[in-house]
Amino acid sequence: MELSATVSRTMKQRKERPAEGAGGTPIWVWLVYALGILGATILVLSALFTLGAYFLSEDVPVTVNASVLGIVLWGGLCVIAGGLWLSRRRR
Numbered sequence: 001m002e003l004s005a006t007v008s009r010t011m012k013q014r015k016e017r018p019a020e021g022a023g024g025t026p027i028w029v030w031l032v033y034a035l036g037i038l039g040a041t042i043l044v045l046s047a048l049f050t051l052g053a054y055f056l057s058e059d060v061p062v063t064v065n066a067s068v069l070g071i072v073l074w075g076g077l078c079v080i081a082g083g084l085w086l087s088r089r090r091r
Contacts, residue, residue, distance in 0.1 A: 029084065036081020039074035 054062045 029088070032081050032084050035077045036084075039077035039081070042074050043071075043078065 050062075050064060
């Protein structure tokens with residue numbers, strides 16, 4: 001009685017390569033993108049809310065009291081995120 005066994009290639013042990021780190025986008029880039037999206041969302045929703053109040057209130061005068069610091073902060077985050085996105089796209 002003769003037994004023979006063959007080992008398939010998938011069963012052979014493979015030597016694992018040492019971890020070389022993720023080759024994807026760095027976390028700080030994702031953080032800047034997220035802050036830019038947050039800033040854009042806040043600016044757009046604020047503008048829509050103000051326009052809605054302006055057009056829908058017929059009996060009460062609507063005044064706009066915008067914070068310069070808020071516009072600079074959220075607008076700056078949008079500009080930084082957009083600039084980063086453009087610079088990474090051109091590479």
